[in-house]
Structure formats: structure tokens, C-alpha cells
Amino acid sequence: MKLKSIKLHPFAGIRDKTIDFEDGVNVLCGPNEAGKSTIYHAILNGLLTTTSLTTTKVESEMGRFFPVGGGDVIRVDIELQDEDQKTIRIRKAWKKGNRQGSASLYLADNTEITDEEQVQQGIEDLLPVSAATLRTILLADQSGLHRTILEMEKEDGVRKELGDILRQNLMETGGVSVDRFRELLDGRYEAYYKRWDRSQDYPERNRGISNPYKTGTGKVLDAYYQKEQLRLDLADAKSFENELDALNKELSEWIGKQKERKEKFDKLQPLKKGISQRQLLEQRVETAKGKRKELLEISKGWPVMEDRIIQLKPKQDKLREKIEALIKEQKLSQNKQKAEQLQAKLKKLRDVRSRVEAAQKELKEAKEIDFEDVKQLRERRSEINNLNGQVEGARLTLRIISDSDKSIEFTESGKEGEKVKLSSGNSIEKIATGGFSLTIEGVDVVVYSGEGDLEKIVKELSSKKKDLQEKLKALDVDSAQSAESLAELYSQKLQNKNNEEKLYNSELDGKSEEDLKKELEELGDVDEVRSLEEVSEEIVKEKTELNSLSREADEAKEKLDKWKESFESVDDVIMELAEQSKSIKDISGEIEGLPELPEGFTSADEFVERVDEFDHKIRRADSLINEKKLEKTSKESNAPETSSEELEKMMEDAKADFERIHHEAETLANVRERTIELLESMDANTYSGLEENFLKWLRQMVGNRFNSVQMNGDLPTTFQTDDGRPLSYEILSHGTKDIVSLAWRFALTEYFLQEQAGFIVLDDPMVDMDPERREMASDVIEEFAGTHQVLVMTCHPEHAEQIKKNSSIIELF
Amino acid sequence: MKIFHTADHHLGLRFKNHPEASETLAQSRYKTLDVLVGMANEQNADIFAIAGDLFDRTGMKVSDIQRAVQAINKFEGNVALVLPGNHDYITEDSQLWDRFKKEAGENILVLDEKEAVDLTEYDLNAVVWPAPCHAKHSAENATGWVQGEEKDPDKVHIGIAHGSIEGVSPDFNQQYFPMVVRELNNTGVDIWLMGHTHITWPEKPGKKDIVFNPGTPEPDGFDCGHEGRAFLHNVAEDKSISTEILSTGTYRFRKMERSLNSASDMEKLLAEFGNENYNHTMLKLAVSGRLEPDLYEQWREKRHGIREAVLELKLDDSELRRKVTEEQIRKEFTEDSFPEQLLSSFSQSDEDELQMAYELIKEVQK
Incomplete structure (x- = not known):
């Protein structure tokens, strides 16, 4: 797409002029501001500004292009040529007023469009780059690079390397400084989020409303604190209101109760004196009545008592006599009892005596063996048993065989000998203990077992046995056992006799049976006398009765005595009685005029006590009510300024504010994050390829001025001079800066147009270059114009001459 | 009998959340009270009734109390009834109401007790049944006592109460002396003059309605977007009520x-x-x-x-x-x-x- 012609009729200072453009370089030469910027703006607006503008927009965007001398319309016609050499025509007219302009677009096939929106859209569709790119890169009115660099140097003073500057220049085409944008974002972010912990979505260091930051807080935290403070205030206000309600309720109840109490008290209080007096008088009446009753009793009792004493006297005397007789009878009854005891004793003595006699007789008849004899018998037998044992231990067996009939005597030691007849050829066997003797035909054979002592033992045994037999005989018993039991029997009987004798003597108690019989006789005949119990019982009975009568008499006497202490006679009593009755009547009359005890009270004392208690309670409640009132007053003086209802509304607003601010902040944070991400990725590889073109154009214009360009990845960081010094952009001369700018414009134009044909406007590109560089620059412009149409605007005719080469100069006036 | 019925003036409200307009808004509430009394006089109202929250709080400056009383003193009808609401609640030792009564003229009646007030002495054949508030917050229905009381059928019975009404108050809540329309209808009272809720209810009073809440005469917040309002009730001989909604207020x-x-x-x-x-x-x-x-x-x-x-x-x-x-x-x-x-x-x-x-x-x- 190339520019073929432009017609201004009128536009700014130009009334009617058509300029035709050629392919390649077009040099427009004219005085500054007069012509060249008018052509530039006509191209720019002819392509990019809609004619459908509001009144204000016409003024702000196009106002300065209306003819100074008058007229309310400006027009620009542009002819473009597309790749196929077909012509496209644009006609635009802007008029003052609201949307008064008009536009036509004649496409390559001669289609005409007149809807202003569509015309503009159609133009933009035809352009090889976007409208913004066209404005900022291809039609830049002056070096954007230059401006960017100046701004950057002014703003942060950071020495930026050339490559960064170039890259940033592209990023910032359109006048948006990335650094300023970042600063703005960071500033806003900070303004929102100061002291706010985004990850926790809570104030930093958990400093909530109870421990808030006082300074250095961001909007989010401010809004949060605001909301939270209102929440607390609301809670305070609510609790204050509830407490006040409770206090009021309590106070109301107290005051209500107090009112009741006072009403009641006011009713009761005036009765108090009357009722106390009534009580006093009633007590006096009671006392008087008691007295009267007492007097009445005395007056009635006096003659009765006197009479009673008289009546009782004979009865008492009779009883006394009877008791005396009974006491005499009682003595006889005692003798009778004694006689009966003696008779019984005598009978018992007789019985015991007969038992003594029987025991004596039995003793006499029993065999008398004493325990000494029994002892001797036992000893003897024991010795025999002992000796017997020794002899029994030596047993001998004797076999006698005779060759003829013979008679022999065999005697076992200690025993009687026996005659034994032996027949021829026969044998006799004998067994002997200890020893034996054998007498055969005059020969005595004595045999003892063991050595010689046994014979002695056998003899001793024999002698002991004999002795035992003699003793038994002497005692007339057949055995030692029988002697022992007889001795036992005798001993028992003796004992029995002694016991009975002892009993008998003890019964006698030092007297004899004769004495006792004599005593009995002396008591005489007591058969007709009553028993002692019977008599005693009667005495007790009579005495009791006597006592009772005496007591009755004593009491009567006592009463009379007492009465007589106060009164001389019964007449006195009757007079006193009359006085009391009168007194009772008088007091009762007095009582009638006094208030009665109200219901619910049992006594005047209780009444008075209750009234006093009431009084006390009322005073106490009064002071309590005053305390409560004070408490209330002090509470009310600390009342929250704002009611809970209003606070509730305020809190709702604050909540909404917080939500809104929080949302804004989050939105901002997202934009910031996206920006950071984007800048990182753009830094890495967005503009690859661009710098190669830049260096190509640069080298052509500077010749060997720079030995090398240091690269950082794809971008140059430093230019190095011949003597090896690094040369950063700032220390390049103005002329060199123009060259860098031009090379950059070419590189950018190629970058955006790619393979398409397009056009570029250069505004005085060689102002600060020396003639040598201008030459090289104009060569480079010519070379670039081989691909893309170039419109060079200058106010220097000699520059125009240098650049034009083979083309002609379009003179502007 | 004509009853000019208003409530919720909230004199003394500070409007802290509206810093730019707070003074203007605070002052306008006093002016509105003046205007309302003037309207009531123009309409020849017999009763000027304020159903609570004449004041925004109990701690009012004496000069502000005086200003309010002076405005009401200008009422030319038989009696002005002033009920303590939950913001200007009454207590046994209320400095606000003690001062108010001290300043009030003979035909201003502060309804500070839950007891019937016969208006015969004001030349009206009517009895007032007040339900004053005794605290800022309370779950008590202060009208509860009215139903059980005996009512003379020859008199007009006017209930006056302050608190939230179930189904009517947008912020109905149990801590603002809650009431229920059905219960109010059954108290044997001929008309209930209510206050507390800042919006007007019923929006279009019907023949059967006896419970009325005029809303605030001077709006006080964005939750109260309508104009300020008051009611003029006309109670006929047969006790039928016709109610006119009056526009009041400035802001x-x-x-x-x-x-x-x-x-x-x-x-x-x-x-x-x-x-x-x-x-x-x-x-x-x-x-x-x-x-x-x-x-x-x-x-x-x-x-x-x-x-x-x-x-x-x-x-x-x-x-x-x-x-x-x-x-x-x-x-x-x-x-x-x-x-x-x-x-x-x-x-x-x-x-x-x-x-x-x-x-x-x-x-x-x-």
C-alpha cells in the first residue's frame, strides 16, 4: 500500500492543494510548521480520524485544522495504491457541529461506501499495519526514540544501555512508559495493600482491630479497620442498649415494688399507735379478767375449804385407830411366822439326823482297808511282775528218753514238783521257765538257765509271791484290785457320814433340838392368827387413805392460810371482785374507740414489727433505687453516640466499601501480576530479529565508526569505539543519535510491515548530522526507499537536495 | 371523630452515615413535626396521635424536647396523645418524659401507663388503650393487657401501640414488642394506631381494617424509599373507619x-x-x-x-x-x-x- 496523492481543500493553512507522491523517496521541503506538518496531519487524519465526531471532539481533535480566516469545513482526499496497482480513493470532510462530517471510500473495484463508521473501518482494514502502529511507527511526526530517551534520562537517571533503550522504545511506542506504568502499579498496589497480608487476607502480623496499625496503612486495611471498628461499635451499642434495658427493667421493678410498699405502709403506719394502745389495754383487760377469775374462785373456795377441814377430821381419827389395832395384830402375825419357821427347822433336823445314823451304820458295816495297805499290795505285785519277767525270759525245753519204765519227779523252778512216769522207749518233753529240777532215782538234777543269779531270782520270786498271798489273806481279799476297790468304798462312806454330821450341826447352829422345841412351845398357840402379809397389806392400805385425807386437809388449810394473808375474810374478796368487774368494763369501753388489728396479723406486736420492718425496707429500697439511678445516669452519660440501628446501617455501608475496595485491590494485584509476567516474557524473546536489521542499517550509516557492538542475547548492549572505549547512548553525539534513530525507524518499519509494501514519513532526519554522515544517510534512505515508499519532510533545502537523488523536490509554501 | 395519626419522627436522629446531609436531615424532622401539626389543624382533627418514637433516643437535649413540645402545643384539637416508643421508651425515672410533661400543655397526654384513659375530660366519647414501651428491646407484647379489660360499648375504643407487626414489618423480629394483626383485631378495640414500622400499612386501607401503621412522616434511610406519610382516620358514629393517606415530609x-x-x-x-x-x-x-x-x-x-x-x-x-x-x-x-x-x-x-x-x-x- 502506497500513498498516491493527497488533496487538502482546505486544511489548516492550505486552501486547495494536491500533492502527488511517487514510489521511492519523496522529499517535501518547506518552512517549519507552515507546510510540512500540515501535510503530515492531513495524511494522518485522512487515514485515521473518523468524520463522525461530536461537537466537542471536532473541536478537540480537528479544531486546529480549520482555516483561521473562517469556514466551517475542512477536507482531505487521499489516493492509495494497493499491491495490484489499483487505486483506492478516500474523501473526508469534517464540519463543525455534532457529527456533521462526511466521508466516502472508493475501493479498488470502484465500490463506494459512505457510512462514516464503515468508511473508517474500511480504511483501517486496508492499511498494512494497525492504526496505532501506523500512527506511532510509520507516521511518527518526530523521533519517538529521541523523546523516549530524553524522558527516561529525566526521570530516573539510570544509565540504561542502548539495547535496553531500543527494546523499551518498542515496548513503549504510543507513549506508555513501562517504568512509569510499573511505578504507578506499585504505587497503587502499595496504597491498597500497605500493612495487609494478601496471602492470609488479613492485616499483617495478625494485627486486627484489637491492635490496629495507626499509621502507614493502605486502603484495604483502612476499609477493613473501618468496618471492624463499626462492628465493635455496633456490638458495644447493642450491649449498651441491652444493659440499659435490663437496668431500666430492674429499676422499674424496684420502683414499682417500692410504690406498692409505700401505699401499704401509708395505710398501716397511722394505725400503729392506736393498735399499740389497744394491745396495752387488751392486756390490762386480760389481767383484770384473770384477777377477777381468781377472786371468783377464792370467794367460792373459801367456805368450801373451811368445810372440808371440818369434814375430814373424824375420818382421819378413825383411820388412825384402825391402823393402831392392825399394828398390834401385826406382832402376833410375826410370832406365827417364827413358829412356822421353827417347826420346819425341827422337821429338817429330824431328817438329817436319820441320814447321819444310816451313814454311820453303813461305815461300820464296810470292810476297812486303808490306802497304805493297797499301796503295799501294788508294790509287791509290781516286784513279782518284774521278777516274773526276768524268769519268763529263760525258757528251757527238756526231752527225757528212758530205756525202761521209770518214775521221775520234775519240778519247774518256783513251782510244785510233779511225778512223771516214763515208759520204755518213749520220750517226754517238758518246758520250764528259768530252771527246773529233776529227780531220777535219787539223783537230783537242778538246772537253771544262764549263770547262777537266776536261782536267786526264782527264790526271791517265790518268796515275794508267798508274802503277797499272806498279805491278801490278812486283809481277807482275793486280789490287790479288790482291795483297792474296797478301800475306795470305805473312804466314800466315811466321807458321807462326815458330811451328814456336818449338816446336822450346822442346822442346829449351836443349839440343840431340845432348845428349839422349847422355843416353839414358848410361842404358844398361833393357829388363829392372820398371816403377816395380810395384815401388812391392810396397814398400807389404811395408811394410804389416811395420807390422802391428810393431804386434802393440808391443802385446804394451806389455801385458806394463803387467802387469809391477802384477805381478812371472804367478804373482802367479794368487794375486790366487784372492783375488778368495773375496771374491765371501763377499759373495754376505751378499747372500742381504737383501730382494730388488720387482717393477716395475729398480734399488735407483729403488726408493729411489720410496719417497722416496712419502714426499714422502704428506706433500704430508696437508697438502692438511688444507687441504681446513679448507675443508670453514669451509664447513660457514657452512652455510645450512635444508636445500634444507625450503626447497623453504617456497618453495612462500611462492609460494602470494604468489599469494593478489596475487589479493586485484587483487580489491581491481578493487573500487576500480569504485567510482571508479561514484562518477563517480553524481556526474554519478544523482539528477536529486530536488532539485526537495526545493526545492518546502523553500520551502513556509521561506516567503521564503531568497532563492535556488544550483544546481550539478541540485543546490543554497548557500542565500542575504535580505541576500545564503550560508548553508551548518552555520550553519542547528536548526529550519531540521529543515525541511531533513523536505523531504528527503518528496523521497526521492516519489523511491522514484514513483506508488505508500505510508506514511512521522516521528519527532518538529518538535522544534526555532519555532511559526511548526511551523505551516507541519504544513501541509506534511498536504499530503504527501494522497498518502501519514503516521505521525507525537511525545512533545509540543502538536505532536500542531498536526499532527493534522482527524484524531484515537492516545494511547500 | 378525626384522628391525625403519625409515628416514628425520630427527632434527634443524627444521620452519621450521611455526613454531607446530616444536619439538614436532622433539622428537617423538627420542621416536619410543625408541618404535621399544621395539617392536623387544617383538617380539624380531634386527636393528634403520635404512636411512638417521637424521639430517636431517651437522652435528648432539653432544648430539643422543648422544641418538640412547642410544636405539639400548637395542636388546636381536643387532645394530643403521645406514646413512648422503643426509642423514646418510658421508665419510672425518665428524664425525657418528665421534662416533656413539664413542658407540655394541658391537652397533651403522655400515655405512659398500661391503663385505659377516658377522654371524656377532653370532650371526647372515647377511651384510649395505650401500650407504651418501657425499653428499647423487649419480647413482650405490650398490648396483651387490653383484651381482658371490659369496654363500654357506647364509647370509641382507641388502641395505641408501638412495635413490630408480624407479616408487616420488613425487619419483624421478636425483640421489638412483637404483635400480630389477628390478635390486635380481637382485643375489642375499635381502632389501633400503630407505630414502629417505617413503611405505610395497609397500603390501601380497606373498610375492615382497624390496625393502621402510617410509617415515618420523614423518611430516614434508603430502606424507606417512599415519601413521608401520615394517616387521617375518620371514625364515624357507627365506628366505621375511613382513612386518608397524607403525604408529608420534605426529603x-x-x-x-x-x-x-x-x-x-x-x-x-x-x-x-x-x-x-x-x-x-x-x-x-x-x-x-x-x-x-x-x-x-x-x-x-x-x-x-x-x-x-x-x-x-x-x-x-x-x-x-x-x-x-x-x-x-x-x-x-x-x-x-x-x-x-x-x-x-x-x-x-x-x-x-x-x-x-x-x-x-x-x-x-x-
Whole structure:
């Protein structure tokens, strides 16, 4: 797409002029501001500004292009040529007023469009780059690079390397400084989020409303604190209101109760004196009545008592006599009892005596063996048993065989000998203990077992046995056992006799049976006398009765005595009685005029006590009510300024504010994050390829001025001079800066147009270059114009001459 | 018998959440009371009844109490009935009401007890059955005592109460002396003069209605968007009631929502506030829609006109956006430049981010 012609009729200072453009370089030469910027703006607006503008927009965007001398319309016609050499025509007219302009677009096939929106859209569709790119890169009115660099140097003073500057220049085409944008974002972010912990979505260091930051807080935290403070205030206000309600309720109840109490008290209080007096008088009446009753009793009792004493006297005397007789009878009854005891004793003595006699007789008849004899018998037998044992231990067996009939005597030691007849050829066997003797035909054979002592033992045994037999005989018993039991029997009987004798003597108690019989006789005949119990019982009975009568008499006497202490006679009593009755009547009359005890009270004392208690309670409640009132007053003086209802509304607003601010902040944070991400990725590889073109154009214009360009990845960081010094952009001369700018414009134009044909406007590109560089620059412009149409605007005719080469100069006036 | 029925004046309300208009709004409530008494006099009302919350709180300045009483003293009818509501509740030692009574003229009756008040001494054949509030909050139905009382059939029985009514009060809640219409209808009272709920009920009083809530005579917040109102009840011999709704008050709280999608939408809205009289309006305006960036800028410049037209503006135009399209971005920013890349990176769902990024870029670009 190339520019073929432009017609201004009128536009700014130009009334009617058509300029035709050629392919390649077009040099427009004219005085500054007069012509060249008018052509530039006509191209720019002819392509990019809609004619459908509001009144204000016409003024702000196009106002300065209306003819100074008058007229309310400006027009620009542009002819473009597309790749196929077909012509496209644009006609635009802007008029003052609201949307008064008009536009036509004649496409390559001669289609005409007149809807202003569509015309503009159609133009933009035809352009090889976007409208913004066209404005900022291809039609830049002056070096954007230059401006960017100046701004950057002014703003942060950071020495930026050339490559960064170039890259940033592209990023910032359109006048948006990335650094300023970042600063703005960071500033806003900070303004929102100061002291706010985004990850926790809570104030930093958990400093909530109870421990808030006082300074250095961001909007989010401010809004949060605001909301939270209102929440607390609301809670305070609510609790204050509830407490006040409770206090009021309590106070109301107290005051209500107090009112009741006072009403009641006011009713009761005036009765108090009357009722106390009534009580006093009633007590006096009671006392008087008691007295009267007492007097009445005395007056009635006096003659009765006197009479009673008289009546009782004979009865008492009779009883006394009877008791005396009974006491005499009682003595006889005692003798009778004694006689009966003696008779019984005598009978018992007789019985015991007969038992003594029987025991004596039995003793006499029993065999008398004493325990000494029994002892001797036992000893003897024991010795025999002992000796017997020794002899029994030596047993001998004797076999006698005779060759003829013979008679022999065999005697076992200690025993009687026996005659034994032996027949021829026969044998006799004998067994002997200890020893034996054998007498055969005059020969005595004595045999003892063991050595010689046994014979002695056998003899001793024999002698002991004999002795035992003699003793038994002497005692007339057949055995030692029988002697022992007889001795036992005798001993028992003796004992029995002694016991009975002892009993008998003890019964006698030092007297004899004769004495006792004599005593009995002396008591005489007591058969007709009553028993002692019977008599005693009667005495007790009579005495009791006597006592009772005496007591009755004593009491009567006592009463009379007492009465007589106060009164001389019964007449006195009757007079006193009359006085009391009168007194009772008088007091009762007095009582009638006094208030009665109200219901619910049992006594005047209780009444008075209750009234006093009431009084006390009322005073106490009064002071309590005053305390409560004070408490209330002090509470009310600390009342929250704002009611809970209003606070509730305020809190709702604050909540909404917080939500809104929080949302804004989050939105901002997202934009910031996206920006950071984007800048990182753009830094890495967005503009690859661009710098190669830049260096190509640069080298052509500077010749060997720079030995090398240091690269950082794809971008140059430093230019190095011949003597090896690094040369950063700032220390390049103005002329060199123009060259860098031009090379950059070419590189950018190629970058955006790619393979398409397009056009570029250069505004005085060689102002600060020396003639040598201008030459090289104009060569480079010519070379670039081989691909893309170039419109060079200058106010220097000699520059125009240098650049034009083979083309002609379009003179502007 | 004509009863001028009002409630919920909330004298002393501070309007802290409306800092710009607070003083104006606070003062207007006193003026409205004056106006109401004047209206009642014009209508020859026999009774001027305030069904609670004449005052916003119990801790009122003496001069403000005097001001209120002086206004009511001007009532020329038989009797002015003033019921303590839950904001100006009565207690045994109420300084507010003690002072009020001290200042009040002979025909002002403070209904501070739950006991029938015979109006014979005011030349009216009527008995008042009051249900005063004794606290700010209470779950007690203060009208409970009325039903059991014997009522003379030859007299007009006027109940007067303050509290939330089930099914009527938008914020019905058990802690504001709750009541139920059905129960009120069965109390044997001929007419119930209610207060507390700031909206008018019934909206269109019918022949059978006996429970009436006039709403506040001077709106006090955005939850109360209607005009201020009072009732004029006419109780006939046969005790039938005809009720007239009266417009009262000066200020209005309005909520508006507008969608701006074109220059004409915007101009229409701006014109509305340019032409109509809104200087007594507290406005909560929510604006949404999509505008071309230049229109959007215009909106930003011109919206203050609305603020100037109203008493106070709470404007939320966060939902109003610039129309930032891909085309728009291409038109404005060089291809591959940072702003073009940043803006193009936001998807449809990132609209808020796109708007903000655009705005920030514009700010830097300037």
C-alpha cells in the first residue's frame, strides 16, 4: 500500500492543494510548521480520524485544522495504491457541529461506501499495519526514540544501555512508559495493600482491630479497620442498649415494688399507735379478767375449804385407830411366822439326823482297808511282775528218753514238783521257765538257765509271791484290785457320814433340838392368827387413805392460810371482785374507740414489727433505687453516640466499601501480576530479529565508526569505539543519535510491515548530522526507499537536495 | 371523630452515615413535626396521635424536647396523645418524659401507663388503650393487657401501640414488642394506631381494617424509599373507619439503577437530574453498562452534575465500564507494544482487570 496523492481543500493553512507522491523517496521541503506538518496531519487524519465526531471532539481533535480566516469545513482526499496497482480513493470532510462530517471510500473495484463508521473501518482494514502502529511507527511526526530517551534520562537517571533503550522504545511506542506504568502499579498496589497480608487476607502480623496499625496503612486495611471498628461499635451499642434495658427493667421493678410498699405502709403506719394502745389495754383487760377469775374462785373456795377441814377430821381419827389395832395384830402375825419357821427347822433336823445314823451304820458295816495297805499290795505285785519277767525270759525245753519204765519227779523252778512216769522207749518233753529240777532215782538234777543269779531270782520270786498271798489273806481279799476297790468304798462312806454330821450341826447352829422345841412351845398357840402379809397389806392400805385425807386437809388449810394473808375474810374478796368487774368494763369501753388489728396479723406486736420492718425496707429500697439511678445516669452519660440501628446501617455501608475496595485491590494485584509476567516474557524473546536489521542499517550509516557492538542475547548492549572505549547512548553525539534513530525507524518499519509494501514519513532526519554522515544517510534512505515508499519532510533545502537523488523536490509554501 | 395519626419522627436522629446531609436531615424532622401539626389543624382533627418514637433516643437535649413540645402545643384539637416508643421508651425515672410533661400543655397526654384513659375530660366519647414501651428491646407484647379489660360499648375504643407487626414489618423480629394483626383485631378495640414500622400499612386501607401503621412522616434511610406519610382516620358514629393517606415530609431517599450503553442513555440520565427537582433527594445510584472510552471519560467528567443536583449522592458506577474491545486496543496501541500486549492478554472474564489496566495505561500515557 502506497500513498498516491493527497488533496487538502482546505486544511489548516492550505486552501486547495494536491500533492502527488511517487514510489521511492519523496522529499517535501518547506518552512517549519507552515507546510510540512500540515501535510503530515492531513495524511494522518485522512487515514485515521473518523468524520463522525461530536461537537466537542471536532473541536478537540480537528479544531486546529480549520482555516483561521473562517469556514466551517475542512477536507482531505487521499489516493492509495494497493499491491495490484489499483487505486483506492478516500474523501473526508469534517464540519463543525455534532457529527456533521462526511466521508466516502472508493475501493479498488470502484465500490463506494459512505457510512462514516464503515468508511473508517474500511480504511483501517486496508492499511498494512494497525492504526496505532501506523500512527506511532510509520507516521511518527518526530523521533519517538529521541523523546523516549530524553524522558527516561529525566526521570530516573539510570544509565540504561542502548539495547535496553531500543527494546523499551518498542515496548513503549504510543507513549506508555513501562517504568512509569510499573511505578504507578506499585504505587497503587502499595496504597491498597500497605500493612495487609494478601496471602492470609488479613492485616499483617495478625494485627486486627484489637491492635490496629495507626499509621502507614493502605486502603484495604483502612476499609477493613473501618468496618471492624463499626462492628465493635455496633456490638458495644447493642450491649449498651441491652444493659440499659435490663437496668431500666430492674429499676422499674424496684420502683414499682417500692410504690406498692409505700401505699401499704401509708395505710398501716397511722394505725400503729392506736393498735399499740389497744394491745396495752387488751392486756390490762386480760389481767383484770384473770384477777377477777381468781377472786371468783377464792370467794367460792373459801367456805368450801373451811368445810372440808371440818369434814375430814373424824375420818382421819378413825383411820388412825384402825391402823393402831392392825399394828398390834401385826406382832402376833410375826410370832406365827417364827413358829412356822421353827417347826420346819425341827422337821429338817429330824431328817438329817436319820441320814447321819444310816451313814454311820453303813461305815461300820464296810470292810476297812486303808490306802497304805493297797499301796503295799501294788508294790509287791509290781516286784513279782518284774521278777516274773526276768524268769519268763529263760525258757528251757527238756526231752527225757528212758530205756525202761521209770518214775521221775520234775519240778519247774518256783513251782510244785510233779511225778512223771516214763515208759520204755518213749520220750517226754517238758518246758520250764528259768530252771527246773529233776529227780531220777535219787539223783537230783537242778538246772537253771544262764549263770547262777537266776536261782536267786526264782527264790526271791517265790518268796515275794508267798508274802503277797499272806498279805491278801490278812486283809481277807482275793486280789490287790479288790482291795483297792474296797478301800475306795470305805473312804466314800466315811466321807458321807462326815458330811451328814456336818449338816446336822450346822442346822442346829449351836443349839440343840431340845432348845428349839422349847422355843416353839414358848410361842404358844398361833393357829388363829392372820398371816403377816395380810395384815401388812391392810396397814398400807389404811395408811394410804389416811395420807390422802391428810393431804386434802393440808391443802385446804394451806389455801385458806394463803387467802387469809391477802384477805381478812371472804367478804373482802367479794368487794375486790366487784372492783375488778368495773375496771374491765371501763377499759373495754376505751378499747372500742381504737383501730382494730388488720387482717393477716395475729398480734399488735407483729403488726408493729411489720410496719417497722416496712419502714426499714422502704428506706433500704430508696437508697438502692438511688444507687441504681446513679448507675443508670453514669451509664447513660457514657452512652455510645450512635444508636445500634444507625450503626447497623453504617456497618453495612462500611462492609460494602470494604468489599469494593478489596475487589479493586485484587483487580489491581491481578493487573500487576500480569504485567510482571508479561514484562518477563517480553524481556526474554519478544523482539528477536529486530536488532539485526537495526545493526545492518546502523553500520551502513556509521561506516567503521564503531568497532563492535556488544550483544546481550539478541540485543546490543554497548557500542565500542575504535580505541576500545564503550560508548553508551548518552555520550553519542547528536548526529550519531540521529543515525541511531533513523536505523531504528527503518528496523521497526521492516519489523511491522514484514513483506508488505508500505510508506514511512521522516521528519527532518538529518538535522544534526555532519555532511559526511548526511551523505551516507541519504544513501541509506534511498536504499530503504527501494522497498518502501519514503516521505521525507525537511525545512533545509540543502538536505532536500542531498536526499532527493534522482527524484524531484515537492516545494511547500 | 378525626384522628391525625403519625409515628416514628425520630427527632434527634443524627444521620452519621450521611455526613454531607446530616444536619439538614436532622433539622428537617423538627420542621416536619410543625408541618404535621399544621395539617392536623387544617383538617380539624380531634386527636393528634403520635404512636411512638417521637424521639430517636431517651437522652435528648432539653432544648430539643422543648422544641418538640412547642410544636405539639400548637395542636388546636381536643387532645394530643403521645406514646413512648422503643426509642423514646418510658421508665419510672425518665428524664425525657418528665421534662416533656413539664413542658407540655394541658391537652397533651403522655400515655405512659398500661391503663385505659377516658377522654371524656377532653370532650371526647372515647377511651384510649395505650401500650407504651418501657425499653428499647423487649419480647413482650405490650398490648396483651387490653383484651381482658371490659369496654363500654357506647364509647370509641382507641388502641395505641408501638412495635413490630408480624407479616408487616420488613425487619419483624421478636425483640421489638412483637404483635400480630389477628390478635390486635380481637382485643375489642375499635381502632389501633400503630407505630414502629417505617413503611405505610395497609397500603390501601380497606373498610375492615382497624390496625393502621402510617410509617415515618420523614423518611430516614434508603430502606424507606417512599415519601413521608401520615394517616387521617375518620371514625364515624357507627365506628366505621375511613382513612386518608397524607403525604408529608420534605426529603426522599431513593435508590436508582441505570444502565448506560450509549451517549443518549448517558445524556438522558444527566438531563433527568438537570431538569427535575432532586435537591431534596438522597440518592443511591447504581450505574452499569458499557460505554465507548470517550463516552466513558465524558461520564467521569459529567457525573458530578448529578451530585450537585441532589442533597447527597451515593454513587456506585463500578459496574459501568469502558467498552474496551480487541479492535479498540489495536486502534490505540502499536502492535507488540507493551500496552497492546497487556490489554490483549486479558480474557472476557478478566473484565475488571482489563478496565483497570486500560485506565492505568491511559493515566501513564497522558
